[in-house]
Amino acid sequence: MAQHEPKLTAGEKAKVAWYIGRMAKRGLAGDEVYQRDLESKIECVLDGARKREEREANTTK
Numbered sequence: 001m002a003q004h005e006p007k008l009t010a011g012e013k014a015k016v017a018w019y020i021g022r023m024a025k026r027g028l029a030g031d032e033v034y035q036r037d038l039e040s041k042i043e044c045v046l047d048g049a050r051k052r053e054e055r056e057a058n059t060t061k
Contacts, residue, residue, distance in 0.1 A: 004050075
Protein backbone atom coordinates (compact mmCIF):
# COMPACT_ATOMS: atom_id res chain seq x y z
CA MET A 1 0.00 0.00 0.00
CA ALA A 2 1.49 3.29 -1.07
CA GLN A 3 1.33 6.10 1.47
CA HIS A 4 0.47 9.57 0.29
CA GLU A 5 2.79 12.47 0.90
CA PRO A 6 1.19 14.70 3.51
CA LYS A 7 1.11 18.46 3.33
CA LEU A 8 3.85 19.61 5.72
CA THR A 9 3.76 22.56 8.08
CA ALA A 10 6.64 25.05 8.11
CA GLY A 11 8.16 23.36 11.17
CA GLU A 12 7.94 19.92 9.59
CA LYS A 13 9.53 21.22 6.39
CA ALA A 14 12.38 22.71 8.41
CA LYS A 15 12.99 19.42 10.24
CA VAL A 16 13.02 17.42 7.00
CA ALA A 17 15.35 19.95 5.36
CA TRP A 18 17.69 19.77 8.37
CA TYR A 19 17.82 15.96 8.22
CA ILE A 20 18.38 15.98 4.45
CA GLY A 21 21.22 18.45 4.92
CA ARG A 22 22.80 16.20 7.53
CA MET A 23 22.40 13.23 5.18
CA ALA A 24 24.14 15.17 2.42
CA LYS A 25 27.00 16.04 4.74
CA ARG A 26 27.38 12.39 5.72
CA GLY A 27 27.18 11.43 2.06
CA LEU A 28 30.32 13.45 1.41
CA ALA A 29 32.16 11.11 3.75
CA GLY A 30 31.39 8.15 1.49
CA ASP A 31 28.74 5.72 0.34
CA GLU A 32 29.25 3.32 3.23
CA VAL A 33 28.31 5.88 5.92
CA TYR A 34 25.31 4.87 8.04
CA GLN A 35 22.29 7.09 7.38
CA ARG A 36 19.35 4.92 8.41
CA ASP A 37 18.93 6.88 11.65
CA LEU A 38 18.27 10.08 9.72
CA GLU A 39 15.97 8.28 7.27
CA SER A 40 14.00 7.01 10.27
CA LYS A 41 13.67 10.53 11.66
CA ILE A 42 12.32 11.78 8.33
CA GLU A 43 9.81 8.91 8.25
CA CYS A 44 8.76 9.82 11.79
CA VAL A 45 8.09 13.42 10.76
CA LEU A 46 6.09 12.24 7.73
CA ASP A 47 4.09 9.77 9.87
CA GLY A 48 3.29 12.54 12.33
CA ALA A 49 2.12 14.77 9.47
CA ARG A 50 -0.12 11.98 8.14
CA LYS A 51 -1.66 11.50 11.59
CA ARG A 52 -2.17 15.26 11.93
CA GLU A 53 -3.94 15.37 8.56
CA GLU A 54 -6.20 12.49 9.60
CA ARG A 55 -7.08 14.25 12.86
CA GLU A 56 -7.84 17.49 11.05
CA ALA A 57 -9.96 15.69 8.46
CA ASN A 58 -11.99 13.92 11.16
CA THR A 59 -12.65 17.09 13.14
CA THR A 60 -13.84 19.10 10.13
CA LYS A 61 -16.43 16.51 9.08
